[in-house]
Amino acid sequence: MHVVIIGAGAAGVSAAETIRKHDTTSEITVISKERNLPLSPVALPEYIEGKISKKQLFLWDNKFIKKYHIELILGRTVVSVHQNEKKIIMDDGSALLYDKLLIASGASPILTEDLINRKGVFTLRTLEDAEAIRHQTKERVIIYGAGAVAVKIAIALRKIGIDVIMFCRSRVLRRLFDENICQLIHNLLITNGIKIVGVCDLKRITGDPVERVCIGTQELKCDGMIAALGVTPNTSFLNSQIIRLGPSKGIIVNEKMETSATDIYAAGDCAETKDITSGKSYIMALWPPAVEQGKVATLNMIGIKAIYEGTLPQNVIDIFDTTFVSIGSLDGEKINISKDRAVIRFTVKEGKIIGCQMVGAIENAGLISSCIKKGTTIKDLEHLELIPSGKLLSTIRSFSHIEKRSSKTSL
């Protein structure tokens, strides 16, 4: 059997490794857009900061590829997939036949119109991007966006002494945390020297490469601008009549990670996955689900039954010396437990825990994640000592009291 994997990100790498674990004879071809060996984009902020060397970024080395007989095609993109002939065409015109195909083409950073094709505008997704940021930002840099990637880059650059100004459309990490925890993060960033500017007109960027940016009445000189506005799936090379795409242009897959075309699977950031806390499907550009999906897809390819039940979004962010964790959904009633500087806040819907935000005390993140996956109710956790204060019991008791009165969020 010849398995072709488009993309060498988290999903692609885990897929190739999964096949090799179970099947030593199948041919595996991995096609990567990047010219370097597969690497871990999660570690790129650490690379920019200089905390780790380039070598540490790579997931595979040449020895590994040789040992496991993986054919790795670098620097090539796939331009079309022909389902009937079981063939893919690459950008140099060469064709490749497959028996099973995994699309793990990932996603690309979103750029607004005025930022496209402008020099000095960076994104962070590949090694080239990281190198560019590392070498071309000297004194001041503007970061557009305030999601997890934006915050991680901001902290990395601040730690190496670069003046960082963040443009934020509403508030920092708004999708991951409640407003008052966002405020905590906001304050933490500001006290550590990152400047945050709220909603403002960003169309006034001058120079190509970017030289100056206007903030209100002030004009600021900068070395460049980093856009971190989220990602859009790389699915433009697919025929959407054969492989069905969702509203966000992500590939629609079933629980076996199969697409609407036979023998074609999809995994990772290019596929839409179901959020188990809300039941909605969307593009979730996270590392852990991509690894899991790649694994499930290939297991099904080689005939081992595996089911992907959906994703529980999990995010961990270190803001200087405090760790913040966000699991699941924010939408529901809240139960707050806090002691000293640690906060654990559950999101509860109809008695079930559907989300959790943690500040400082993160030891139980794994436990709570598995509780959410299993649909544990908040009362089941009554006796658990989450923060050594014994407060949980009384908090939950008071909550069940609140529940009866069906009052609003109690914080």
Added chain:
Amino acid sequence: MMSAAPQQLAVYIDVDRCVACYACEVACKQAHNLPVGPRLIRVISLERPRNNQVEVISAPLACVHCYEAPCVEVCPTKALSRRKEDGIVLLNRIRCIGCKMCLVVCPFGAPQVDVDGKMIKCDLCVDRLQKKKKPACVSACPVEALKFGTMEELSSMVREKWLNQMWKVKGFPQK
């Protein structure tokens, strides 16, 4: 084909014996030279009402060295790996970037954050094993609540324990 490690090593926790003396925690801290903060093994005590009294169970919990370890699968820098010969899940601290994803996916909360922000986890005292010693927590346990061995050894030990208990039960076939 990947197969289970031939000599999968494990620690068996006997909940009936543990008296929550915390000797294992202390021994672990000393063996790994750990500062305040990370607890690679942790004694957990639970209490629940039973017959108008309080029933307490305690057990020391460390990494269980899963066969399909979620932490190994999720690690974005391949810092975590499972040793083929004995199934010990080990952390390479040079590769670790401290992203804490392993902590979030571990259902037991076993990986810990060290003072330098990187992770640290139970390594079943690999350096002690080399010297043919048992892990520090097992050696320190005064009531033998912790037992160390290969899966095979532990499995027959558990069966023995079961038979011993059954022996006392009335109606169990007597000689």
